[in-house]
Amino acid sequence: MTGVRFSLNGEAAEVDVEPRELLLDTLRDRLAMTGTHAACEQGACGACTVLIDGNGVRSCLMFTVQVGGSEVRTIEGVGSPGSLHPIQQALSEHHGLQCGFCTPGIVLTALELFETDPHPSRQQIVEWMSGNLCRCTGYINIISALEALAGTAEARS
Amino acid sequence: MKPPRFDYVAAGTVAEAVAALADAEDARVLAGGQSLVPLMNLRLARPSLLVDVNGVAALSGFEVRNGTLRFGAMCRHRFLETDPDVRERAPIVAETAGLIGHVHIRNRGTLGGSIAHADPVAELPALLVALGGQVVASSTAGERTIPAAELFEGPFTTSLEPSELLSAVEIPAHRQGDGGAFSEFVLRHGDFATAGVAVILHRDGSGTCDALRVAGCGLGPTPVDLSAAGEFLLGESALGSGAAEELGSRVAAAAEPTGDVHGSAKYRRELAAVLAADAVRRAWARAGSSDWSGRG
Numbered sequence: 001m002t003g004v005r006f007s008l009n010g011e012a013a014e015v016d017v018e019p020r021e022l023l024l025d026t027l028r029d030r031l032a033m034t035g036t037h038a039a040c041e042q043g044a045c046g047a048c049t050v051l052i053d054g055n056g057v058r059s060c061l062m063f064t065v066q067v068g069g070s071e072v073r074t075i076e077g078v079g080s081p082g083s084l085h086p087i088q089q090a091l092s093e094h095h096g097l098q099c100g101f102c103t104p105g106i107v108l109t110a111l112e113l114f115e116t117d118p119h120p121s122r123q124q125i126v127e128w129m130s131g132n133l134c135r136c137t138g139y140i141n142i143i144s145a146l147e148a149l150a151g152t153a154e155a156r157s
Numbered sequence: 158m159k160p161p162r163f164d165y166v167a168a169g170t171v172a173e174a175v176a177a178l179a180d181a182e183d184a185r186v187l188a189g190g191q192s193l194v195p196l197m198n199l200r201l202a203r204p205s206l207l208v209d210v211n212g213v214a215a216l217s218g219f220e221v222r223n224g225t226l227r228f229g230a231m232c233r234h235r236f237l238e239t240d241p242d243v244r245e246r247a248p249i250v251a252e253t254a255g256l257i258g259h260v261h262i263r264n265r266g267t268l269g270g271s272i273a274h275a276d277p278v279a280e281l282p283a284l285l286v287a288l289g290g291q292v293v294a295s296s297t298a299g300e301r302t303i304p305a306a307e308l309f310e311g312p313f314t315t316s317l318e319p320s321e322l323l324s325a326v327e328i329p330a331h332r333q334g335d336g337g338a339f340s341e342f343v344l345r346h347g348d349f350a351t352a353g354v355a356v357i358l359h360r361d362g363s364g365t366c367d368a369l370r371v372a373g374c375g376l377g378p379t380p381v382d383l384s385a386a387g388e389f390l391l392g393e394s395a396l397g398s399g400a401a402e403e404l405g406s407r408v409a410a411a412a413e414p415t416g417d418v419h420g421s422a423k424y425r426r427e428l429a430a431v432l433a434a435d436a437v438r439r440a441w442a443r444a445g446s447s448d449w450s451g452r453g
Contacts, residue, residue: 002165019165019207022198041158042195049261055235056261061194065165066211109261130347131259 004068008033009077017064024048024059027074035075035104046132049105050074056112075104078111086149087111094145098136105132110146119151160197164206171295171324174210179297179320181206186322188231188270191262210322216269219243221330227293228326230269238263246330248449249337249357253284256339259347272308273323275315275379278349282309283380284339285326287355287372293325294318302327309379334360336444340436341374342428344419350375351420352428354408356387356436360444365394371404371436376412376429386411387437396441404437405430 001016008031015030024041027033027050037047041060048059051073079085084092087110097103106129113120113128120128125146126139134142164181168174178184185193185204188211196202210216216231219242226247228237237243237254244251257263257271257280271281272292285292285305292303294317308315317323341353352375359368369390371383386407390400414425443449 018162020160020162022159025159041198043191043262044195046259046261055264057265058261060198061190061265063165063190063194063207065167066209112260127346128260130345131261 002065004064006067006069007071009073010071013072015064019063019065021064022060023050023062023064023067023072026064027059027072033074033076037101037104039101044133045102046105046109047102049108049132051108051112054112054115056109073108075107078107085111086152087114087146090145090149091142094141094148096137096142096145097134102132102134102136106134106142110149113146114149120146121150122147125150158198160194161200161203163197163204165209166206167209167212169212171213171215171322174208174213174322175296175320177206177208178322181208184208184319186210186270186273188273189233189266190270191258191266192270192274192276208322216324219247221246224330225327226330228268228328230267230273230292230323230325232268232326234258234263234266234268234271235260237268247328248331249284249288249339249355250328252337253280253339253355256280256341256350256353262347268326269323272326273315273317275309275313276349277312277377277379278351278353278375279380280339280341280350280353280355280374283353283372283374284355285328286380286382287337287357287370288328289357289370290326290328292317292323293327294321295324296321300324305380306382312378332359333447334362334444336360336440336442336446336449338436338439338443340432340439342432349419352376352414352425352432354383354429354432354436356404356433356440358387358390358437358440358444360394360441363394364445365392366390366441366444367392371408371433373408373412373429373432376414376425378415381412383408383411383433386433390437396438401434401438402430405432405434408433 039047043061166177184206187207187209216229219228234254337357339355341350369387409426409430416422
């Protein structure tokens with residue numbers, strides 16, 4: 001077992017893990033961050049997306065021993081039920097989710113998009129979001145929600 | 158969907174990494190992990206030891222040495238795609254890196270990892286062949302260089318020894334008159350390409366083509382060198398009517414694709430013709446432009 005310390009949504013986290021433990025499983029099973037969703041577990045769907053030092057990654061393709069010293073941000077670190085992040089609010093207003101399973105990954109991926117480029121075009125949004133699968137919405141309302149936010153001051157945070 | 162047990166070494170230097178590789182029976186290098194970790198999750202790969210080189214600073218960045226661009230193996234695709242220096246000095250590398258996977262795959266995936274993985278449908282191995290580049294293999298015995306033509310032996314198989322770390326990738330530095338393009342067909346943006354063709358050419362001061370190389374992905378068991386198909390363009394000062402299509406026909410005839418669930422062999426041949434024609438048109442125009450930055 002290896003001790004790993006990192007920052008999780010701004011607070012210190014410390015776990016003892018085998019090298020083979022995926023960051024996805026550490027977040028869900030040891031740290032109760034169950035907003036990070038487990039689906040394909042082979043890097044295809046984007047549901048387990050988290051931000052590491054601001055960069056989006058698939059937590060099913062990283063071992064927990066690799067994130068020592070990093071800042072990890074999960075959906076629990078974005079908005080709150082009483083105070084949605086503008087991206088969450090926009091998705092809600094545009095019906096950009098139905099079952100909600102893909103939504104944490106969608107929100108974190110969009111967060112990185114707006115931090116990289118506050119003024120993405122619709123085509124840039126489509127390309128950026130293409131790694132996150134959604135089986136409900138048909139994507140149109142997700143793209144429309146993000147397009148409505150593009151260029152507004154609230155998109156970044 | 159969880160990997161079997163393995164031992165883990167986080168290397169801090171190339172020397173530590175190659176020492177760990179030399180001592181182990183069945184070790185694998187962990188670079189970006191975007192191909193290896195899915196294989197481990199599916200238990201299709203079961204290494205006894207992972208040597209993590211993400212902390213080896215010497216494997217990052219790139220430098221110019223005697224007309225050669227030397228990239229550290231851990232240059233991530235996203236860095237290659239967005240770094241202003243790479244875009245200026247190696248625009249074809251930046252363009253090609255931007256075609257790989259989705260942005261979160263590019264945030265982690267690496268140049269050296271993609272080449273060492275040797276997926277026959279991957280872009281960067283084919284680009285390395287088209288550029289006539291080489292890789293640097295490091296081990297406890299020192300360094301050796303392996304030209305692209307001698308690197309790829311079969312699907313997911315290279316001439317790298319198990320004890321060797323692919324530590325750097327070297328390509329010729331961009332010269333005035335160089336032009337290149339990578340054209341590929343994917344069903345959905347970010348997916349693996351069904352087929353792709355890279356064309357790299359040079360036009361001298363009078364606009365005459367004096368070098369032209371072609372390579373493809375998804376067109377054989379390894380990235381394939383199709384340069385012989387383009388020899389008829391050497392000495393030409395213009396891409397005449399029908400010339401791009403002629404290259405396409407010759408590339409399609411020279412390629413030896415196999416069929417799979419993503420496309421039949423015949424379909425891939427037809428794609429190869431269209432993609433080669435598109436790539437040579439773009440490469441030719443770029444070679445005649447004074448300010449190709451990889452954005453055109």
